Structures are given as C-alpha cells and as structure tokens.
Amino acid sequence: xxxxxVSTPKPSDPWxxxxxxxxxxxxxxxxxxxxxxxxxxxxxxxxxxxxxVIICLPKTAFLLAYLLxxxxxxxMLYVRRIVAEPVRELTKFDTSDPxxxxxxxxxxxxxxxxxxAVLIEARHLMLLQNESSGEKQLVTAPNCDAKSLPFPLERxxxxxxxxxxxxxxxFEQGGLKRQVDDLYKEELEKAGLLPSEAQKQARTSRAxxxxxxxxxVGLTKIGVALWYGYTNIGFTVIIMVVAAIWALTFIGxxxxxxxxxxxxxxxxxxxxxxxxxxxxxxxxxMAQIALLAGVYxxxxxxxEVFPEVxxxxxxxxxxxxxxxxxxxxxxxxxxxxxxxxxxGCGGCS
Amino acid sequence: MVETLPDRVGxxxxxxxAADILANLDRIEVVEVIADDYFDAPGRERQxxxxxxxxxxxxLHGVSLGLASTAPVDPVRLDHMARLIGEVEPWLxxxxxxxVRGGGIEIGHLAAPPRTAATIEGTxxxxxxxxxxxxxxxxxxxxxxxxxxxxSTLDEVTxxxxxxxxxxxSLLLDLHNPYANACNFDFDPYExxxxxxxxxxxxxxxxxxxxxxxxxxxxxxxxxxxxHATPQPVFDLLAEVARRxxxxxxxxxxxxxxxxxxxxxxxxxxxxRTALARGRAAQKARTDVVTTL
Numbered sequence: 001x002x003x004x005x006v007s008t009p010k011p012s013d014p015w016x017x018x019x020x021x022x023x024x025x026x027x028x029x030x031x032x033x034x035x036x037x038x039x040x041x042x043x044x045x046x047x048x049x050x051x052x053v054i055i056c057l058p059k060t061a062f063l064l065a066y067l068l069x070x071x072x073x074x075x076m077l078y079v080r081r082i083v084a085e086p087v088r089e090l091t092k093f094d095t096s097d098p099x100x101x102x103x104x105x106x107x108x109x110x111x112x113x114x115x116x117a118v119l120i121e122a123r124h125l126m127l128l129q130n131e132s133s134g135e136k137q138l139v140t141a142p143n144c145d146a147k148s149l150p151f152p153l154e155r156x157x158x159x160x161x162x163x164x165x166x167x168x169x170x171f172e173q174g175g176l177k178r179q180v181d182d183l184y185k186e187e188l189e190k191a192g193l194l195p196s197e198a199q200k201q202a203r204t205s206r207a208x209x210x211x212x213x214x215x216x217v218g219l220t221k222i223g224v225a226l227w228y229g230y231t232n233i234g235f236t237v238i239i240m241v242v243a244a245i246w247a248l249t250f251i252g253x254x255x256x257x258x259x260x261x262x263x264x265x266x267x268x269x270x271x272x273x274x275x276x277x278x279x280x281x282x283x284x285x286m287a288q289i290a291l292l293a294g295v296y297x298x299x300x301x302x303x304e305v306f307p308e309v310x311x312x313x314x315x316x317x318x319x320x321x322x323x324x325x326x327x328x329x330x331x332x333x334x335x336x337x338x339x340x341x342x343x344g345c346g347g348c349s
Numbered sequence: 350m351v352e353t354l355p356d357r358v359g360x361x362x363x364x365x366x367a368a369d370i371l372a373n374l375d376r377i378e379v380v381e382v383i384a385d386d387y388f389d390a391p392g393r394e395r396q397x398x399x400x401x402x403x404x405x406x407x408x409l410h411g412v413s414l415g416l417a418s419t420a421p422v423d424p425v426r427l428d429h430m431a432r433l434i435g436e437v438e439p440w441l442x443x444x445x446x447x448x449v450r451g452g453g454i455e456i457g458h459l460a461a462p463p464r465t466a467a468t469i470e471g472t473x474x475x476x477x478x479x480x481x482x483x484x485x486x487x488x489x490x491x492x493x494x495x496x497x498x499x500x501s502t503l504d505e506v507t508x509x510x511x512x513x514x515x516x517x518x519s520l521l522l523d524l525h526n527p528y529a530n531a532c533n534f535d536f537d538p539y540e541x542x543x544x545x546x547x548x549x550x551x552x553x554x555x556x557x558x559x560x561x562x563x564x565x566x567x568x569x570x571x572x573x574x575x576x577h578a579t580p581q582p583v584f585d586l587l588a589e590v591a592r593r594x595x596x597x598x599x600x601x602x603x604x605x606x607x608x609x610x611x612x613x614x615x616x617x618x619x620x621x622r623t624a625l626a627r628g629r630a631a632q633k634a635r636t637d638v639v640t641t642l
Contacts, residue, residue, distance in 0.1 A: 091403065092404055093404065095372065096372050096374065098372075261396070261400070262400065264396070264397070265396060265397035265399075265400035265401070266400075269398075269400075270367055270368060272364025272367065273368055276365065285368075285610065287369055287372040287373075287611075288368040288372075291368035291372055292368060
C-alpha cells in the first residue's frame with residue numbers, strides 16, 4: 001500500500017519512466033493482404049464509376065461535385081491520420097537534451113543549427129568574417145575543450161569546425177547529419193514521436209490514393225471539355241491543383257500527431273520564457289537559451305541580443321507550428337532546397 | 350507488505366524557471382503548479398500541463414478559493430479546479446487555509462482568518478463542498494501573518510488542530526510560515542510543530558522571506574515573500590518534521606521572484622534533502638534504541 005497522501009481521483013503513478021515501446025507500425029500481415037487488394041479493387045471501381053458520373057454533370061454542378069469530392073477526400077486523409085496515429089498514453093520524454101527537442105521539431109538540420117547557435121553563444125565557436133567578400137565562417141575557439149561538453153552533438157559540431165568552414169556546410173555534410181540521425185532518430189521513432197518507415201509508407205499510400213482520385217477526375221473533365229472545344233476550365237484547374245498540393249502535404253516524414261502534441265506542449269510551457277527572450281542573455285543560464293532555441297528555433301533568439309547567432313543563421317526558420325501536416329516547402333535556405341518538408345522544416349537536404 | 354516510498358524534493362513551477370526545471374528533472378522529483386493560472390487557460394496550455402505531469406509528479410496548488418472563511422466557497426472556482434484536475438490528473442492538489450474575500454470584496458492577499466469556532470465550522474463546511482465538487486480532498490496549508498487576526502479567540506496551532514479534527518484533509522505544512530509567525534509573535538516554532546498532528550502532513554513548503562519595518566505597530570516583522578533563500582532555521586524545522594513523521598514527505602521549494610542562478614535553487618533542494626536525511630537518521634536511531642531496550 002502506498003502511504004503517499006494521494007488525494008486526486010486518479011491516483012495512479014503515471015510519471016514513472018515508461019520504457020518506449022516499439023512504434024507500432026501499420027504493417028500488414030499476410031492474412032490482411034487480401035483485405036488491401038479488395039480495398040484497392042473496390043476503390044478503383046468506385047473511382048471509375050464516379051469519374052463517369054461526375055464528368056457527365058453540367059459545368060456548375062460538376063464544379064460543385066468536384067469541390068465536395070476533393071474536400072471529402074482531404075477530410076478522409078485527416079481522419080485516417082487521426083485513426084492511424086493516435087496520441088498514445090503520455091510517456092516520459094527526456095527534456096534535458098535541447099537538441100533532441102530540436103530534432104523532433106525540425107530534424108537533423110534544426111538540431112545542428114541549435115547546437116551551433118548554443119556553441120557560438122557559449123564562445124566555443126567563433127564567427128569569422130572575410131572583410132572583402134563578406135563571407136562568414138565558423139571555427140572552434142582555440143582554448144575550447146570539446147571533451148568537457150555534455151552533449152555528443154556539441155562535440156561533433158566542434159570537431160566539424162576545427163578548420164574554418166561556412167555554417168551551411170554542416171548541412172551538406174552527410175557525415176554530420178548522419179551522426180545526428182544516429183543520435184536521435186531511432187529513439188524518437190520508437191517513442192512514437194516520429195513516424196516509422198511503415199507509417200511513412202502508409203501515409204504515402206493514402207496520399208497517392210487521394211492524389212489519383214483528384215487528378216483522374218479533374219484531368220478527365222478537362223480533357224473532355226477541351227475535346228468539345230470548351231476553354232473555360234480555370235475553376236477546375238484551380239480546384240485540382242489546390243487539392244493535389246494539399247494531398248501531397250500528407251506525404252513525408254514530419255512528426256506523428258503524438259510528436260506534434262509533445263512539441264506543442266513544450267511550446268506552451270515555454271511561452272512565458274519566450275516572452276522574456278530579450279532579457280535572457282543577461283539573466284539566463286545556457287540551458288535556458290539552449291532549450292528556448294530547441295523548442296522554438298534559433299529565430300526565437302532576438303537578433304539584437306544574439307547578433308552573432310543571427311549572423312551565422314540569417315534565414316533561420318521562424319516557427320515550428322507551420323510544420324506538421326500542413327508543412328509546405330518553405331524551409332530555410334541554409335540547407336539547400338526542401339522537397340517535401342522531411343523531418344519537419346528541418347528536412348531540407 | 351507496506352511499500353515505502355522515498356521522500357521527494359521539488360520546486361514550484363514558474364515561467365522563468367521552466368527551462369531550467371525541464372533540463373534538471375534528474376534533480377527535481379516533483380513540481381508544484383499554481384492552479385489558478387490555468388483556470389481560464391486555453392486547452393493547449395492545459396494539455397501542456399497534463400504532459401508536464403507525465404514528465405514529473407505534479408501538484409496543483411490553489412491560491413484563490415478562500416477556504417478559511419464563514420462565507421461559502423465560490424462553487425464556480427471549485428468547478429474550475431475540478432475541471433483542471435480532471436484534465437491534468439495531478440498527483441495531489443492543495444489550497445491555503447486563508448481568508449481572501451468577504452462581502453464581495455477581494456482583498457488580494459492570503460490573510461489569516463479570525464481564529465474562532467465559527468471559522469473552523471465555516472472551513473469544514475467549505476472543505477466538504479470542495480470534496481463534493483472536485484471529488485477529492487485538497488491538502489490544506491497553514492499561512493503566515495504579520496498581524497494577529499482581529500477577533501481571534503484561539504492561537505494558531507489550536508485553530509489548526511481543531512480544523513483538522515473537523516475535517517479529513519491532510520496538511521500542507523509550510524515551514525517558513527510557523528517560523529515567520531514565531532519570529533513575529535515570539536513563540537517556539539518547534540513547540541508549535543510538536544502540537545500539530547504530524548501524521549497528517551502530506552507535503553511541505555519551504556520558502557524565504559525578509560524583515561520589514563512595521564508602520565502601524567512597533568517593531569519589525571518577518572514577511573513571507575518567497576523572494577529570498579530559505580533560512581537555515583527552516584531547514585532545521587524540516588529535519589525536525591522528518592524526525593517526527595513516519596510517512597514519506599514531499600518537499601516543495603517556493604520561489605516567486607528575484608530568481609537567483611538556478612544552481613542556487615538546486616543547492617537549496619540539496620540542503621533540504623540533507624535536512625530530511627538528518628531527520629530520518631535521527632528517527633531511525635531513536636527507533637533502534639527503543640527496539641534495543
């Protein structure tokens with residue numbers, strides 16, 4: 001019997017560390033394969049019937065029906081995601097490593113960016129500027145002892161900048177990014193915060209089904225209209241393109257809903273500290289600065305207070321909340337182009 | 350078999366301390382959150398609090414119910430508390446034995462109620478209402494005062510004793526409060542603590558205060574402002590409580606401003622652990638002697 005004065009209605013002991021269980025992927029056993037095949041056949045049959053019916057509708061009725069059908073398909077993608085990726089029983093998540101939070105929020109690039117920012121602020125990294133070309137480079141401070149730093153990621157970044165390099169180079173180096181992935185990816189996938197390979201495949205399959213529907217119906221109607229000499233296809237094109245892009249955002253390795261829950265919780269808990277970001281440098285510990293950057297990104301550090309950090313990353317992503325299911329390709333330029341917002345907005349390769 | 354749980358030491362959750370708390374959860378075993386800050390908070394913030402409660406044992410602490418009063422407690426506030434507890438599922442919840450409003454006027458302060466039979470009866474009634482609406486009993490906290498409440502017929506400890514007899518609630522013993530009251534009204538805090546039903550102590554508050562010059566009466570008073578380091582006599586009182594109580598104790602350090610470097614707060618937690626260990630060792634030594642005899 002516990003002798004603690006538990007007085008709440010549910011005096012469970014939920015804070016105890018729960019070992020992350022294996023992320024239950026949506027993989028199918030052989031017995032389920034026939035269900036999938038039947039679903040695919042039924043889906044394509046319905047699609048064919050629906051396409052025939054819908055393209056026979058007059059112009060306005062077709063637009064309305066197409067719009068509703070696209071909206072329904074997108075809504076089904078959301079519903080399917082909610083069902084397939086439930087917010088699990090809240091487990092303990094190690095918040096002592098700000099780079100783990102940054103990785104969860106934005107992938108390897110974001111973890112590297114936050115680690116570099118913290119190291120600059122701690123004077124372990126120095127920012128050099130070529131006066132003639134204006135090019136900026138980072139180099140490890142002469143007296144810095146990498147072994148004394150607590151986080152492996154910090155040590156890796158310091159080793160990387162032993163020779164002066166441009167900050168963007170660390171995003172290009174497969175080796176450094178791979179090290180970050182090795183540190184955090186598997187752990188976060190096991191905890192259900194990042195999607196497993198099977199979950200990513202399932203997301204892609206669902207999005208492709210939706211995409212096929214949107215494009216088949218839209219393109220068929222456009223083809224029929226053009227065949228008969230009609231050119232007023234603008235609304236159909238707009239609906240098709242918007243719906244297709246929307247469906248495409250469901251593909252990718254952004255966080256799970258559970259991962260989003262954790263990130264949003266952390267953002268909420270740190271809101272008060274973010275409001276005081278301008279005074280952090282004078283009053284705060286390095287742990288506070290690191291966690292603030294880990295949870296909100298380097299952009300949460302005001303440029304006027306942390307000028308060197310912002311000089312090193314002038315185009316750092318500003319917000320994590322834009323990532324997730326509605327992630328677009330608006331990643332920062334420091335890592336090159338971003339194809340599908342992989343790993344949140346830090347997935348630029 | 351009786352499971353023996355260890356004593357836990359933790360800190361009050363405040364926005365400026367948030368990052369440091371989350372970065373040092375290996376040294377902070379429990380956090381206490383001011384419940385009233387979340388009564389009207391959006392769902393996202395309450396969800397965040399629930400998540401926090403899964404990272405570390407979480408205690409909700411109320412400051413505005415005004416339970417120690419002949420006036421009935423506001424059921425709307427209790428309803429807010431019930432909803433918050435339902436959503437967050439904290440480990441415990443607590444509230445002050447304070448008088449905060451009367452006749453429609455909010456005094457904006459956790460004032461000591463007049464120590465009379467009427468306020469004991471009113472407090473018991475309010476605690477019964479709290480249990481009925483919230484579904485669980487709060488731990489109730491003794492408070493500090495720099496004036497003797499007007500109209501009192503009982504001393505502080507007697508009033509507390511009778512209140513606890515009239516209810517089933519456990520005690521949240523704020524150790525800086527009897528220390529401050531003892532300084533202000535010249536009594537022995539050890540004697541006061543010895544008279545309390547220590548087996549009903551659920552958790553403990555530690556805090557610091559400062560001496561202020563009284564303006565309306567002679568002398569100076571120790572103000573429990575939670576903005577200063579916990580003084581050593583309060584840690585000594587903690588050791589005394591640990592020596593006298595068999596049950597595991599939860600100790601929360603309160604700090605409401607003038608935040609020092611976080612290492613200092615962690616150091617205060619370590620001093621509290623040392624005091625607890627000292628008290629437990631003394632208790633064990635005493636038990637061993639009794640067993641030998």
